[in-house]
Amino acid sequence: MNKYLRILLFLIVPLLLAVGLLEIANYGYNKALLQEFVRWAAEESIPITADDLKMSGRQICWQTQQQGERFDEHFCNDIDWMARAELLALLVIGVSLLYVFFVAWLGRSARGNRKRLLLFFRPAMYFTSLLSGVVLLANVLVWLAALFYIQAAFLDIVYLKIHALLAVAGAIGLFLLGRAILFTLKAPVQVTYDAELSQEEQPRLWETVRRVARKLQAKEPDHILAGMDTAFYATEMTHYTPKGVLRGEILHLSLPLCRLLTPTELEFVIGHELAHFAGEDVKYTTRFYPIYVGAGNALRELDKQAQRNGVFLLALLPATELLSFFLSVFVQTEAEISRARELNADKTSQTHLCTPLQAGAALVKVHAYGPLFQQVQEIQHEKAKENKGYGNLCNIYEELAQIASPEQLREELHCQTMAHPTDTHPTLSVRLARLGADEEQAVKEGLTLAKEKASGLINQAEQVEEEMSDVSNLCVIRALHTYKEE
Numbered sequence: 001m002n003k004y005l006r007i008l009l010f011l012i013v014p015l016l017l018a019v020g021l022l023e024i025a026n027y028g029y030n031k032a033l034l035q036e037f038v039r040w041a042a043e044e045s046i047p048i049t050a051d052d053l054k055m056s057g058r059q060i061c062w063q064t065q066q067q068g069e070r071f072d073e074h075f076c077n078d079i080d081w082m083a084r085a086e087l088l089a090l091l092v093i094g095v096s097l098l099y100v101f102f103v104a105w106l107g108r109s110a111r112g113n114r115k116r117l118l119l120f121f122r123p124a125m126y127f128t129s130l131l132s133g134v135v136l137l138a139n140v141l142v143w144l145a146a147l148f149y150i151q152a153a154f155l156d157i158v159y160l161k162i163h164a165l166l167a168v169a170g171a172i173g174l175f176l177l178g179r180a181i182l183f184t185l186k187a188p189v190q191v192t193y194d195a196e197l198s199q200e201e202q203p204r205l206w207e208t209v210r211r212v213a214r215k216l217q218a219k220e221p222d223h224i225l226a227g228m229d230t231a232f233y234a235t236e237m238t239h240y241t242p243k244g245v246l247r248g249e250i251l252h253l254s255l256p257l258c259r260l261l262t263p264t265e266l267e268f269v270i271g272h273e274l275a276h277f278a279g280e281d282v283k284y285t286t287r288f289y290p291i292y293v294g295a296g297n298a299l300r301e302l303d304k305q306a307q308r309n310g311v312f313l314l315a316l317l318p319a320t321e322l323l324s325f326f327l328s329v330f331v332q333t334e335a336e337i338s339r340a341r342e343l344n345a346d347k348t349s350q351t352h353l354c355t356p357l358q359a360g361a362a363l364v365k366v367h368a369y370g371p372l373f374q375q376v377q378e379i380q381h382e383k384a385k386e387n388k389g390y391g392n393l394c395n396i397y398e399e400l401a402q403i404a405s406p407e408q409l410r411e412e413l414h415c416q417t418m419a420h421p422t423d424t425h426p427t428l429s430v431r432l433a434r435l436g437a438d439e440e441q442a443v444k445e446g447l448t449l450a451k452e453k454a455s456g457l458i459n460q461a462e463q464v465e466e467e468m469s470d471v472s473n474l475c476v477i478r479a480l481h482t483y484k485e486e
Contacts, residue, residue, distance in 0.1 A: 003325050003329070006325070007322075010317045010318065011318045014139065018085075018089055018142045018145075022086050022089075022146050024153075025149035026082050029078060029153055078149065081145065088138055091138075096135065103124065104329055110330070114337055117284075117330075118287055121288060124326070125326065128326045129181045132177060132319035133319065148163060176301075176316065177319050179301070180299075184291055184297075185294070192225065192227070192239050193468075193472075195467060197253075208267060209221065209224065212270050212274060219274075219277050221248075221251035222246075224250075226254075226255050227254065227255065228393055228465075229254060229373070230254045230257050230366075233252045234249060234250065234251050234276055235249070236250070251273060255455070255461075256393070257370065259398045259401075260449060261362060261365055261454040262453070263452065263457060265359075265454065266457065267353050268358065268362045270349075271353045276345055292330075299327060302320045302323065303320065339426045343426055343431065346435055347434060356435045360432045360437030360439075360446065363428060363432065368447060369404070372401055380393065381476060383473070387477060389470060389477070392466050394462075394465040394469070413443060
């Protein structure tokens with residue numbers, strides 16, 4: 001559903017419905033007040049004109065107050081409170097619409113401009129969080145007033161349990177919102193079972209990484225992790241591992257892909273990741289990305305909490321829609337800048353470390369063989385059903401890569417022709433063109449598996465692979481048992 005339509009349905013329409021209920025209640029109050037006014041005027045021998053009979057309840061209260069005696073204080077106070085509730089709803093609607101237009105403008109103005117994104121995103125995120133709380137509270141108050149006065153006007157009885165439930169839902173919603181927003185203030189962390197490759201145990205690998213960092217004039221990592229997946233990344237996110245907490249810059253390597261890449265190709269990949277911690281990329285990596293991830297975590301936490309109870313879901317809807325709208329506006333902007341960052345990191349790494357063809361071959365291998373690991377996971381899952389592990393998962397991954405059809409791999413690569421607007425990585429063709437590598441030659445070189453493997457840079461690589469395979473197998477088995485128990 002279009003993000004603007006969602007704002008209309010889940011933020012504006014509920015408040016308009018509440019205003020409609022208040023207007024209906026106001027009509028009931030006006031009718032009752034007019035009848036009481038006629039009776040009162042007859043008792044006080046006060047002449048009533050035809051214009052008097054057309055007055056609204058608010059006009060009657062105002063006119064009698066001007067005469068020195070406010071007619072029926074109880075009725076008039078109720079009418080005043082209904083007017084205040086309607087005004088609050090209309091103010092929230094107006095502010096929300098202004099916010100939508102303003103954030104949409106911010107998102108457009110920041111496109112392709114990293115400095116503006118760094119300047120706008122953090123204060124806009126904090127304002128959105130504050131506005132979400134105000135909107136949630138205003139919705140609860142307006143709906144409490146609407147339900148109270150509609151019952152009082154037509155039922156002559158007020159079901160307080162309904163109001164108590166709504167008030168409790170609103171209070172819990174505010175608490176959950178506040179707790180979720182704390183995710184935007186806290187630095188994101190990651191829990192992992194990946195193996196740490198220490199400098200003492202892996203001198204060759206560390207020397208390679210240091211050499212790459214020196215050539216790029218980038219900061220060398222504080223820690224190196226190796227995982228049983230196909231991800232390479234560098235991050236400053238705190239990692240919680242079985243052996244302790246890792247802080248600082250962390251370089252993560254893919255054990256399976258190290259079986260396929262050559263040492264030179266691995267250097268290019270490492271250079272690409274470390275390039276994000278060199279030059280202007282440092283500010284984006286350290287200042288923008290953590291709070292962007294935190295905002296996404298806040299929204300996911302809200303969704304998770306709201307799903308546990310439908311009443312809380314209703315109370316949280318306006319707030320979650322505002323946060324969701326905010327992120328949806330900036331997600332395309334972030335994706336465009338991220339794609340540019342990836343292209344720059346590719347070129348920076350290639351310029352300092354290898355030829356365009358070698359860099360292109362590395363990218364081809366990552367794009368072509370990366371998805372094959374899903375087949376390994378499927379085999380692993382089938383073994384887990386029997387409470388068994390598969391052994392060294394990198395062995396079967398390499399075997400699958402060796403028997404994979406080059407023609408099919410080429411076809412799948414050529415299918416990657418156009419990036420979605422929210423994709424954070426450019427397509428392979430775009431990356432190869434930016435490197436200046438001939439696509440046909442790069443694909444041919446990349447689909448040729450050399451005998452010299454990057455895993456040779458890791459001391460006792462097979463032992464590390466087996467240990468991580470055992471951990472991965474155990475995690476899958478446990479997850480499968482947990483799923484069955486649920």
